[in-house]
Amino acid sequence: MKHRAVKRRSVVLGLGATAGVAAVGGIALSAQASGGTSASPSSAAGPLAFDPDAYTKLTTTVTDTAGDEHSVTYHFWKAITYVAKPVDATYQSLNVSVPVEIDGTAVDASDAPILFANSVGGYMPSSVADATGIGAGGMGGGAPAGAPSAGASASASASAGASAPGANGNTNATGGALSSNQLLALAAGYVVVEPGARGRTLKNSAGEYYGVAPAAIVDLKAAVRYVRANKGVIPGDTDRIVSAGTSAGGALSSLLGASGDSPLYDAYLAELGAADASDAIFATGAWCPITDLEHADGSYEWNWGANALSTGKQVDQTVSKALRSQFAEYQAGLKLKGLNGFGTLNARNYDAYLVEQYLEPSATAYLAALSDTARETYLAAHTFITWKDGRATFTWADFLTHVGARKKNAPAFDAFDLSAGENNEFGKGTVVSRHFTAYGLKNDTTGLTAKRLDSDIPEALRLMNPMHFLADQPNESRSRHWWIRLGTKDSDTSLTVSANLAAAAHGLGDDVNHLYYWDEGHGANTDPGDFITWIAKVTGHKAKAGAKTGK
Numbered sequence: 294m295k296h297r298a299v300k301r302r303s304v305v306l307g308l309g310a311t312a313g314v315a316a317v318g319g320i321a322l323s324a325q326a327s328g329g330t331s332a333s334p335s336s337a338a339g340p341l342a343f344d345p346d347a348y349t350k351l352t353t354t355v356t357d358t359a360g361d362e363h364s365v366t367y368h369f370w371k372a373i374t375y376v377a378k379p380v381d382a383t384y385q386s387l388n389v390s391v392p393v394e395i396d397g398t399a400v401d402a403s404d405a406p407i408l409f410a411n412s413v414g415g416y417m418p419s420s421v422a423d424a425t426g427i428g429a430g431g432m433g434g435g436a437p438a439g440a441p442s443a444g445a446s447a448s449a450s451a452s453a454g455a456s457a458p459g460a461n462g463n464t465n466a467t468g469g470a471l472s473s474n475q476l477l478a479l480a481a482g483y484v485v486v487e488p489g490a491r492g493r494t495l496k497n498s499a500g501e502y503y504g505v506a507p508a509a510i511v512d513l514k515a516a517v518r519y520v521r522a523n524k525g526v527i528p529g530d531t532d533r534i535v536s537a538g539t540s541a542g543g544a545l546s547s548l549l550g551a552s553g554d555s556p557l558y559d560a561y562l563a564e565l566g567a568a569d570a571s572d573a574i575f576a577t578g579a580w581c582p583i584t585d586l587e588h589a590d591g592s593y594e595w596n597w598g599a600n601a602l603s604t605g606k607q608v609d610q611t612v613s614k615a616l617r618s619q620f621a622e623y624q625a626g627l628k629l630k631g632l633n634g635f636g637t638l639n640a641r642n643y644d645a646y647l648v649e650q651y652l653e654p655s656a657t658a659y660l661a662a663l664s665d666t667a668r669e670t671y672l673a674a675h676t677f678i679t680w681k682d683g684r685a686t687f688t689w690a691d692f693l694t695h696v697g698a699r700k701k702n703a704p705a706f707d708a709f710d711l712s713a714g715e716n717n718e719f720g721k722g723t724v725v726s727r728h729f730t731a732y733g734l735k736n737d738t739t740g741l742t743a744k745r746l747d748s749d750i751p752e753a754l755r756l757m758n759p760m761h762f763l764a765d766q767p768n769e770s771r772s773r774h775w776w777i778r779l780g781t782k783d784s785d786t787s788l789t790v791s792a793n794l795a796a797a798a799h800g801l802g803d804d805v806n807h808l809y810y811w812d813e814g815h816g817a818n819t820d821p822g823d824f825i826t827w828i829a830k831v832t833g834h835k836a837k838a839g840a841k842t843g844k
Contacts, residue, residue: 340377341568343523344370350393351426355480358822363480366394368528372422375488375519376512377566380503381495383422385565387488387516390427391528392479400482406832407520407529408478408485409549409574411513413542414469416718418492418504427479428472430487463539463816468785470539470580473821481825483834484529488516490545493718500723507561507756509541510548514558515567517549522568533832536772537578537824539816540785544584544759547794550577550772551759558756576774576831580818582794583786586715587730587754590704591620592787595640597699600784608703612736616704619732624789627764629796632805638796644689647788651809652692655781656685659811692781700784700815707733719753729754763797771798774831775805776824780813804831 348368355363370389372382379385392400412430413419421430465471475485490512491504517534524531538546552558553573562572585592594616601607621640629638631646638646660668661683672680677691687695702708706715707730716726728734729750734743755761762768775798779791788809795807806827810817818824828834 340566341375341519341522343373343519343527345526348389348391353426353476353479355476357477357480363396364394365392365396365480367392367427367479369426371424373519375516375568379565380508381491384418384420384489384491384495384504385512385515386420386422387486387519388421388424388427388430389527390475390479390485390487392482392484395480395482402482402484402528404530404834405483405528406533406535406575406828406834407531408474408483408537408828409517409520409534410470410475410478410485410487410537411490411542411545412465412469412487413490413492413509413538413545414464414467414540415714416493416506416509416541417467417469417714418490418495419467419469419542420489421487422489424487427485427487428475430489461814461816463814463818468540468816469542470537470816470818473818474537474578474824477821477825478828481829483825483828484527486516486520486529486534488513490516493714493720502717502720502722502725505720506718506753507558510545510552510757511558511561511565513545513549514552514572515562515565517572517574518562518568518570521572522570530832530834532575533834534574535576535578535774535828535832536574537580538582539580539818541583543579543582544757546577547579547582547584547759547777548757548762550574550579550775551762551798552768553772554770555762555768571770573770574772576776576828577772578776578824579791579794580778581780581783581785581815582759582777582791585758585760585790585793586706586718587758588620588623589706589715589786589790590730590732591616591618591623592789593701593705594703595620595643596787596789597693597701597784598703600693600696600699602702603698608699612703615732620789624793627760627793627797629764629793630800631796632799632807638793643789643792647792648687648689648692651788651792651807652781653685653687655809655811656687657683660685696782696784698784704730704733705786709733709736709738711737711739718757719750721747721749759794760797763794763801767801771801771803773803775803775807776827777805777807778810778818778820780810780815780817782812783815783817785815 348370351369352366355365357363368391372386374382374386376385391402394400424430478485491508493505495504496502520527521531536546536549554571594613598613598617624638624640630636631638632650635646672678677687677695679686706713707728708716711726719727719729731746734746762771777791777795795805799805810819
């Protein structure tokens with residue numbers, strides 16, 4: 294067969310605020326692509342057949358967690374539409390990157406794990422259509438006028454194309470993941486699939502929102518089905534797919550892991566012409582997942598209700614108290630047991646659980662890694678911590694004071710004025726935003742007269758909540774391996790959300806690797822190399838060549 298000549302080029306991949314070079318958890322990641330080969334038309338039958346020859350050959354440089362640079366040559370398949378009847382192929386497409394040479398040594402990735410890394414943030418649209426290489430996907434469409442921001446912040450902006458409030462130096466423009474996981478996975482010899490997905494702000498010419506719930510998870514499931522339907526043709530072990538995502542992308546990654554092969558999504562997938570294959574994945578990576586949305590307001594107030602906003606003002610304490618009571622009822626109903634024999638988790642003991650299981654170990658690890666001088670300086674500035682025999686201890690109340698201002702107003706997710714991004718996520722048709730909790734609707738300030746939630750809301754919530762598949766009705770086809778991370782200063786959601794997710798999976802006998810990053814905020818990923826090593830461990834993969842990934 295003939296390959297058309299591709300003009301040699303040099304492309305710098307954007308990795309956060311600084312193109313080409315970014316510091317992610319103290320790890321420098323750089324990437325430059327040079328052109329090479331292939332773009333013959335597909336000869337495979339059917340619209341969902343992977344064309345093994347339709348790639349471009351690129352070279353990138355990845356600096357691993359040890360600070361060593363590695364030259365990686367890889368085959369790059371761009372913007373493959375993963376459904377037969379796309380609503381919007383700009384978003385319903387995926388990219389595939391397969392390493393073929395690392396530091397001059399040929400690599401066979403035919404049986405390597407597949408990192409399935411989404412870049413979704415704020416439940417916004419995510420496209421890979423314009424990517425020039427690995428890690429360059431992300432938001433492909435701005436917010437239309439009137440679309441809410443990503444959370445009920447004290448000064449939420451609704452301007453078109455504005456970055457989400459959850460976005461910061463740890464994330465992309467919508468608050469989703471940067472590309473550190475993808476680059477390190479490629480340098481470790483793994484196959485990387487980067488899917489796009491529809492998001493809540495997409496609107497057609499008739500004014501209808503076509504990316505609201507459950508569009509994003511349906512799209513990601515369809516993308517997994519495409520990969521698995523092409524087993525033996527697409528490189529990588531399609532039975533060893535590991536998802537990854539941050540914030541709303543972390544919620545979707547969790548949901549993807551929890552809901553594998555659930556028949557609840559079949560009608561939605563059939564409507565798109567998704568491949569007739571499994572959408573179950575092997576392992577799940579989730580960073581600061583914004584999930585369990587119907588209970589998120591109560592969880593948030595239980596956690597951050599006593600903390601003032603950045604303006605110094607307290608939120609409405611009547612609202613906060615009512616929501617805390619809702620959390621207490623919900624948590625009691627879950628009947629989850631904490632890790633390490635803690636016992637049943639409830640609103641009265643959850644603070645002690647978080648301190649003992651996550652926060653003190655996090656602070657201890659952080660302080661132990663400092664030099665003696667740096668540790669003494671930190672402890673002098675943070676006298677609420679007692680450091681004795683190499684262990685940090687403190688109270689929950691002092692921890693809350695240490696974190697300081699809460700990020701969001703009350704309610705944080707189902708805003709009374711419908712201003713939260715999650716209100717938009719549950720919009721429908723030409724209605725930009727809707728309430729999705731009875732409490733939010735009861736206290737609506739926009740003039741709504743309805744007494745009950747719209748009849749489709751319960752199903753939409755069920756389709757968007759991994760806890761339904763872990764705690765309510767455990768799913769036998771779920772992921773059995775979980776990597777969950779959250780910053781201790783992340784007040785974009787409650788610290789209980791990821792802890793409940795971990796407790797639910799652990800209670801089912803799943804392998805759970807969950808910890809909090811001390812003093813880190815939303816979107817932090819300070820141990821990406823450990824994640825790549827964890828993938829090899831849980832999948833049983835032995836790399837034949839590649840970069841160092843551990844710390």
